[in-house]
Amino acid sequence: MAGTISTYITFNGNTAEALKHWQDVFGGELNLMTYGQTPMEGMPFDPPADALAHGVLSLPNGGLISGGDSMDGEYPIRDTAYSMLYNAESVEDGREKINKFVAAGGEETMKFEQAPWGGSYGQVFDKYGVMWSISAE
Known part of the structure; x- marks a missing residue:
């Protein structure tokens, strides 16, 4: 199988909300997993149980947008250096x-x-x- 490139984005506590919004815009299948749904032994940090550990929006055209909540503070999002x-x-x-x-x-x-x-x-x-x-x- 050839390698692919997908997008992974991190927000400070509202990544699931953003992924749901993008699902409303583009359609597709969304899978979300909180830290409370994972075996949390051995984590190098102590995440809130309701924080998003990993989410994947599988777009109808085959593209993927993935993401999770930040555990270490704010990330600057709004910029024109990327899109x-x-x-x-x-x-x-x-x-x-x-x-x-x-x-x-x-x-x-x-x-x-x-x-x-x-x-x-x-x-x-x-x-x-x-x-x-x-x-x-």
Whole structure:
């Protein structure tokens, strides 16, 4: 099997909430496991039982977004040094995803429109501060 690249993101206590939001936007199957659901012997830290140990959102297109709660403080999320890239099935699909993010409290920071390379492209920050780049051929 060839190697793949997936996204893993960490929030300070609300990773499960973010994964559920992304499931609302993109669909897919979500599996969540708290520390209370794991055998906690041998952990190098003492996590709260309700903290997310590991979550995986399996997207309908085969992509994965995984994550877990931070155990050591704040992580800076909102930045433009990185983004999650969604390659939309169509221009309409791209607009729909941006509209869902905005309706849920996100902010469109680059209008989704014709890009110089021929497709359509735009950017939106979701309500968790994650920048989503949306692209469509």
